[in-house]
Amino acid sequence: MSEAATPTIAADTTQPVLSARNVTKQFKVAGGHITAVNDVSVDFHAGKVLAVVGESGSGKSTLARMLLRLMPVTSGTITYLGKDVTTISGRELRDYWRDVQAVFQDPFASFNQFFTVGHMLKRSLRLAELSEGGEAELIEKCLGYVGLKPDDAVYKYPHQLSGGQRQRVMIARALMMNPKVLLADEATSMLDASLRVSVLNVLQSLRAELGLTVLFITHDIGQACYLADEVVVMEHGLVVEHGTTDEVIFSPKHDYTKRLLADVPDLKGSLKSRSWQPDAPAAVTTRAIDRKDA
């Protein structure tokens, strides 16, 4: 597994492409507020895959939405190529979205079901830097990156595509802008196992071929291990562990990371014996940890 996680990619480790510094997000609720993301600082380096893992409600998606500037931050700064993008709007924001794109969790909800895939892709041409008459070529090229042909998708409505095809179309849409950073927010969680591998391989290939920086948000630590160079573990809005995939997965230091690893289903079918009490310690260490220790 560790071999798959360390592809031969030339990475720029000097200056981060995208960076979050002391980012906090609070939501107002009756009688106070909830802190969804608490003082998080993360750097994204060129050509690297950074996975953010954590259980539901840990603040992963909120962090992604703030990085995408789809949600304002309560405090902290987000910088892209050294420029503060925390409060940009209008044309500046659209320029930012030309470089930072996303693929979301639900491959059906991401589509406007009233229009064809072709309509949706053509809409994205607005941000694509395009020469006259190159629309069809660009659509064909980007669908080609994800193994689709225009006839497979362009004239179809979203409900006429399978889950995997829909998610691949979404990746193609993001690629039309020729982005530098791609945020995949639980992009594989609603797909079955074979389609999940397909999408993970697409991301892997895109990173290798196009040098994309990928932020891969997942609750599945196995997928993070398969794809990522670095892993950030979040719990209740806080980053509890951050390091290379090998460090975090094979030598976890924080109890929460150990619990997450203990909850990875065992292929041989032995269920973990850990109780579902929130504070219960992980009773069974993972096979991966055992192997590493040995």
Added chain:
Amino acid sequence: MSGINPGNVLTEAEGAEPAVPPPVSGGKAKPSWRSLNFGARFWIAIGIIAAISALAFFGSALYPYSPDEKVGGLYDSPSAEHILGTDNFGHDVLAVLMAATRNSLLLGLQAGILATLIGVLIGILAGYTGGWLEELLMGFTNIVLAIPAIIILILISISLQSTNIEFLKGFTGLALVIGITAWPWTARAVRAQASSVATREHIDVAKLSGARTPSILLTDVLPYLASYVVMAFVLQVASAILAESTLSLLGLGPSGTQSLGIQLHWALAFQAVASGSWWAFLPPTIVLTLISFGFLFLQSSLDEVFNPRLRRGKKKNLAKAAARRAEAAKKLAEQATTTEVPA
């Protein structure tokens, strides 16, 4: 950007794409509206509204008498010549009824369109943008909602009668007044739906594609509200016709013209009920009831069309499915019997 070897990309396993229908000739997909399942209730409602509209818009062209023509005396009984008799002015009741129905329907449409436009505009802006704009727009909506509409309608109708602007004295003025007092419910319903749609992922995708707010509202939010907007519009038309009838019945409607409410007003004023002249008040009452029933039935049937959970399916399809299941069960039973026979 260099291309990726398609061989690296795993394609879906065979059989994993059951949702994909066979390609349609010409590569174009079937439009989604064709999959709507209009039930019997929808067609009954459409039938009622179509019949009344035919009476209103085509009847007068075929009928020999004009609604302003004096053809008899006070409350002449129905006869072969005048099917519904005459009214207090000696006008043919059927001719007046047809003109009145046309005017009431047109007023209902004008007021319904206006109320729906205002309601949708305020609701969609409030629901999509949220924040202070939503607070402001919904605060204003609640204020309008808190004031009883009938009081505003009566006050404005009285003032319209004394205005010098001819345009406002007629039905258009009344439609305007009904329209600008009837939008708050639509605004509230649309806001609730718009704020729900605004959180969907396809809105984020549209933003990331560089779409601006007006384009998102028109392309990504409004189509998702279309069913609510259509249903609200149908209700607005029905309630506008009833509101006009109420005002006209009270004698506050436009003067010198016909409407179902005005017809009822004169019937009451000239003692039609006391004198037993049922033909003067019963026909407009029945038409008014049918219009309200037709539109409300249409609204309820549209709810069934747009909301799959309320859809009951066609009876013949249900019967076919039951027959298929019975056939399959029979075959299974036969197979079980043949395999159980000892060798």
